[in-house]
Amino acid sequence: MRAQSRPTGLYASAAIALGALILVSQLPLFAGARGQLRGTLAPLEAGSTAMEAAGGRVLSVFGDIATLRSDDQRLSAENARLRSQVAELQAAGAENAQLRRDLQFERSFGHRLVAAQVIGRGPDAFTRTLTIDRGAVDGLQPGMSVVTGAGLVGRVREVAAHSAAVQTVADPQLRVNAYLVASGLEGTISGGEGPLHMDVQPRAGAAAAPGEWALTSGIGGGYPRGIPVGQVTRFDRREASTVQYAQLAWANDLSQLDAVLVVVDFQPR
Amino acid sequence: MSVFAQAGLLLAAALLQVTRPEAPNAVLALVVARAWVAGGSAGLLWALAGGLWLDLMGIGPLGGHALALLVAAYLAVLLARALEHPAFSALAGAAGGAVYGLVLLLLSDFLGLAQVSPRTGALLLFESAATTAVLVPALVLVMRRVRRRTAAAW
Numbered sequence: 146m147r148a149q150s151r152p153t154g155l156y157a158s159a160a161i162a163l164g165a166l167i168l169v170s171q172l173p174l175f176a177g178a179r180g181q182l183r184g185t186l187a188p189l190e191a192g193s194t195a196m197e198a199a200g201g202r203v204l205s206v207f208g209d210i211a212t213l214r215s216d217d218q219r220l221s222a223e224n225a226r227l228r229s230q231v232a233e234l235q236a237a238g239a240e241n242a243q244l245r246r247d248l249q250f251e252r253s254f255g256h257r258l259v260a261a262q263v264i265g266r267g268p269d270a271f272t273r274t275l276t277i278d279r280g281a282v283d284g285l286q287p288g289m290s291v292v293t294g295a296g297l298v299g300r301v302r303e304v305a306a307h308s309a310a311v312q313t314v315a316d317p318q319l320r321v322n323a324y325l326v327a328s329g330l331e332g333t334i335s336g337g338e339g340p341l342h343m344d345v346q347p348r349a350g351a352a353a354a355p356g357e358w359a360l361t362s363g364i365g366g367g368y369p370r371g372i373p374v375g376q377v378t379r380f381d382r383r384e385a386s387t388v389q390y391a392q393l394a395w396a397n398d399l400s401q402l403d404a405v406l407v408v409v410d411f412q413p414r
Numbered sequence: 415m416s417v418f419a420q421a422g423l424l425l426a427a428a429l430l431q432v433t434r435p436e437a438p439n440a441v442l443a444l445v446v447a448r449a450w451v452a453g454g455s456a457g458l459l460w461a462l463a464g465g466l467w468l469d470l471m472g473i474g475p476l477g478g479h480a481l482a483l484l485v486a487a488y489l490a491v492l493l494a495r496a497l498e499h500p501a502f503s504a505l506a507g508a509a510g511g512a513v514y515g516l517v518l519l520l521l522s523d524f525l526g527l528a529q530v531s532p533r534t535g536a537l538l539l540f541e542s543a544a545t546t547a548v549l550v551p552a553l554v555l556v557m558r559r560v561r562r563r564t565a566a567a568w
Contacts, residue, residue: 152454156488159458163465163481170476171525179476186470193429265432268468268479269439270538271518276432276471302473310473317534318522337534400436 176287176303184305190265190276256369257410258292259283263402264308273316273336273399275299279407280307288367288413291405296373296396297321297361298405300413309407314341314374315399322364323374325391327357334359334374334393341375341393353380353391366414421463428467438545439511441468445483446510446546447553449490450503451561457487474518475525482517486510500554507550511543 170179261283265276279285281304291298291311299313312319315336323343324331330353332345343359357377363370375393382389427440441464449457465480472479490506497505519535 152458152488152491155454155458156484159462159484160481163462163477163484166477167475167481167521167525182476183470183473186467189425189429190432190471193433197433265471266434268428268431268441268472269518270541271515271522272472272474274473312473317531317538335531335534337531337538339537342531342534 180303180305180310183303183310184280184308187264187276187278187280187305187308190308191262191278194264256408258406259285259409261309261405261407263405266399267316271317273313274302275311275313275399275402275405277309277311277405277407278307280305280309282306283407284409285309285407286409286412290368290372290408290411290413292372292408293397293402293405296375297368298397298402300367301407311405313399314395314397321368321374322362323359324362325353325357325359325377328353330389331362331364332389332391336395340378341395343377343391343393345380345389345391347382347387347389352382353377355379359391359393368413369408369411420460424460424464425467428464428471431468432471438549439514439542440549441465441479442483442486442511442514442542443507443546443549443553445487446490446507447503447550447557449487450494450506450550450554451557453494454488454491457491458484461487475521478518478521481521482514485517486514489513500551500558503551503554504547508543508547510550511546512539514546515539515542 261277261279267274289301302312303310317337321334332343334343361368361372375395379392445460448460461483465483468479493506
């Protein structure tokens with residue numbers, strides 16, 4: 146009986162202590178300290194990301210060696226070299242295309258942007274977040290919008306000196322007010338498992354069509370107006386319902402995001 | 415295994431989670447397996463250490479992941495006592511995965527961070543339960559072997 150109650154007591158004490166920590170850490174007074182504390186692990190995340198990339202290259206080399214054994218050595222080596230060149234060119238091309246797209250976006254967007262590298266991601270599916278290698282010293286502040294040339298990524302949630310945490314549109318906890326370009330319907334986009342969801346306010350005679358783009362509406366002052374969020378893939382129209390529902394394909398892919406742009410001259414209200 | 419090595423293992427698992435988008439919740443699986451194999455105090459320490467690492471790498475409330483892991487570890491301890499056969503560790507994994515997600519979702523709701531729709535929440539909980547149920551039995555086997563070889567040194 147004693148053995149049973151001792152762990153229970155320990156767990157209960159720890160749970161109470163953690164509950165207190167959660168509440169204290171949410172106080173605005175400690176927001177800066179919390180961000181700084183989290184920033185201390187950013188170099189580890191950056192190092193881990195770099196190591197992972199290096200590991201991937203090493204693994205691909207082992208894969209090439211296995212192929213070499215089964216084929217003619219000289220031809221395979223030549224082949225591997227050419228494939229490596231093609232992969233490097235493709236990677237450079239993709240990076241170039243993304244940079245061109247981002248540059249074009251910055252020119253046409255009309256806001257001042259700061260480029261940042263993605264060095265970490267949210268620890269689980271319940272928080273779809275990113276850690277980036279820019280922070281307070283680069284002018285970042287909580288609430289700032291984060292974008293790519295493709296569209297909205299999310300918003301800065303916490304800032305340390307040299308890193309920041311970004312809550313993405315795919316995070317189930319984030320809401321983005323948006324409107325549909327062709328139909329003019331407005332609503333709120335939220336993330337989660339799979340595609341984005343948009344709760345659409347119905348308007349008589351108006352209906353969204355697949356392929357239609359959803360852009361930030363600027364309502365609520367959280368984001369600049371006109372940033373692409375996603376494209377409608379499905380629209381459920383129910384005449385009697387007070388809210389209609391659309392499914393969207395996000396303009397960005399969380400797993401493919403390596404670099405982002407932070408809008409530093411738009412202050413959310 | 416020294417305290418530093420244990421903390422390092424959990425840090426490595428947490429780093430894996432935050433740098434690989436497709437990685438499963440390795441910290442959760444490690445904590446549940448540890449609680450199943452080594453019991454209450456050990457599970458509690460791993461839940462606190464692993465949870466705080468995740469909290470420092472995420473953006474939720476500080477202590478949120480630690481609390482969610484603590485509840486999952488406690489559930490695993492209770493289930494380990496009731497169902498001693500190792501085959502049931504998958505059940506502890508599923509229950510731990512589900513309750514871990516539930517705590518995080520309730521915490522977000524309670525703190526007013528946001529409300530997740532029931533459909534999305536259910537999908538997330540199912541995914542969490544399923545992946546942890548798969549990982550925990552394998553980790554339990556590994557931990558039992560390590561404990562046997564090191565004469566229960568950790």
